[in-house]
Amino acid sequence: MLIDARGKNCPIPVLLTKKEIDAGATELTVLVDNAVAVENVKRLAAANQFVVAVTGEAPEFRLSLQRAAASDEAVCTAAERPAWALFAGRDVIGAGERELGEALMKSFFFTLRESDDPPRYLLLMNSGVRLAVENEQVIEHLRQLAEQGTEILVCGTCLNYYGLTERLQVGTVSNMYDILGRMQAAAKVISL
Amino acid sequence: MNDYSLLLFPSSHDAIRTEKLLRDRFAVTMMPTPRRYSTSCGLCLRFCAADQAAVLAALDGQAVRFQLVAAGAEPSA
Numbered sequence: 001m002l003i004d005a006r007g008k009n010c011p012i013p014v015l016l017t018k019k020e021i022d023a024g025a026t027e028l029t030v031l032v033d034n035a036v037a038v039e040n041v042k043r044l045a046a047a048n049q050f051v052v053a054v055t056g057e058a059p060e061f062r063l064s065l066q067r068a069a070a071s072d073e074a075v076c077t078a079a080e081r082p083a084w085a086l087f088a089g090r091d092v093i094g095a096g097e098r099e100l101g102e103a104l105m106k107s108f109f110f111t112l113r114e115s116d117d118p119p120r121y122l123l124l125m126n127s128g129v130r131l132a133v134e135n136e137q138v139i140e141h142l143r144q145l146a147e148q149g150t151e152i153l154v155c156g157t158c159l160n161y162y163g164l165t166e167r168l169q170v171g172t173v174s175n176m177y178d179i180l181g182r183m184q185a186a187a188k189v190i191s192l
Numbered sequence: 193m194n195d196y197s198l199l200l201f202p203s204s205h206d207a208i209r210t211e212k213l214l215r216d217r218f219a220v221t222m223m224p225t226p227r228r229y230s231t232s233c234g235l236c237l238r239f240c241a242a243d244q245a246a247v248l249a250a251l252d253g254q255a256v257r258f259q260l261v262a263a264g265a266e267p268s269a
Contacts, residue, residue, distance in 0.1 A: 103208050103235055106222040137221055 001025050005041075006033040006060065011181045013037040014044050017065075021048050026067040033059040036172070041065075043149060082187035083120035086112075088128035091135070093192055105131070108192070109141035118150050119190075121182040124171065125155040128192075132171045133164045142170045153179055195241040200229055200259040207235035210256045217250060218243050229261065 001020055005013035013032045020028055021044070028050075030041055038054060038061050045052045050065040092101025093108060109131075112118060122145065124132055131138045132154050146152055152171030159165040159173060183189050201207040207222070214220045218239050225234040239247055241262065251258065 099208050100204065103204070103211070103222055107224050107235055110221060110223040137215075140221075 001028050003028060003030045005037065006031050008032075008037075010036060010040060010178055011185055014040045015185070017041050017044055021045075021050070028063075028065040030063040030065065032061050032063070035061070037061075038063065040151070043151070047149070081117055083185065084117075085121040085123060085182055085186035085189045086119040086192065087123045087125070087183070087189055088131060088192045089125050090192070091127045091130040102135070105192075106135070106137045106141075109138050109145075113141045113144045113148075118145055118148050120150065121186060122150050122152045122171070123155075123179050123182060124152070124158075125179070126158050127162075129154050129158045129162065129164060129168075132169055133159075133167050139169045146170060151182070153182060155179065195262070196238050197241045197244050197247075198226075198229075198261045199237045199239075199247075200225060200261060201234065201236065202257050204235050206256050206258060207237065210251065210254075210258060211237055213254055213256070214239070214247060214250060218247055 003013075003016050003020060005016050008016070013030065014037075017028065017030050032038055032041065035058065041063055042052050042054070045063070045065045049068045051068050053064045054061060055064070056062045091105065092098055093104040094101055122142070132142055132152065133139075142152060153174035154168060154171040156165070156173040156175055159168060165173070199207075199210060201210065211220060211222055214237070221238045222235055223238055225236040229236075244260070248260070
């Protein structure tokens with residue numbers, strides 16, 4: 001099965017690949033034209049117990065996916081955990097005293113990073129982008145979440161507005177299209 | 193593997209004030225108080241056990257109330 005997703009914007013390459021995986025494909029070749037799509041398809045493949053080999057370079061990356069000989073149990077565990085998204089539109093939790101809101105945010109991200117069901121997507125907008133720029137404790141938690149597979153998308157408009165673009169410590173500069181796409185791809189979106 | 197120590201607090205004000213006193217000098221992590229220490233969801237501070245003497249020295253004479261516990265290598269709960 002060959003999927004030609006060149007020229008398709010995120011998350012289309014992932015959605016096309018997922019459709020074939022869900023349909024029961026065990027071997028797939030996916031063509032994409034950018035490195036972000038490569039990473040996203042790789043992550044999807046890994047989450048579905050596929051082994052991935054990448055060849056080529058822009059504008060044509062070739063990903064060869066093959067279903068790994070995983071135990072049925074492992075497949076079930078992955079399937080039972082629907083992808084969810086976490087949206088942070090501010091840098092504190094709740095309304096009230098700012099120092100309490102900051103402390104709660106640190107405590108929240110520590111707890112999230114230690115949990116066994118971290119979000120597939122973390123979406124940061126408005127002053128929420130400050131979490132990935134200025135808050136050292138939260139940045140460390142975000143790095144660990146990213147290592148565990150959470151994709152962190154940071155609103156580029158917001159970074160630009162606050163003059164923080166050059167200081168982003170973790171995550172990918174993103175846009176409204178991709179952020180909305182992740183919300184729509186998620187089984188649920190939790191807003192802070 | 194890192195061993196951690198925890199500071200528990202009688203109030204969230206003490207937790208926030210203590211974090212401000214320590215955060216520029218030590219790698220402290222604010223986290224919810226593990227359930228085995230409290231049934232409430234309070235804030236506590238975690239830091240490397242190796243820093244324990246220096247942390248206590250930094251808090252000596254400060255107007256904050258706290259309780260020190262050795263958390264061992266477990267990260268949470």
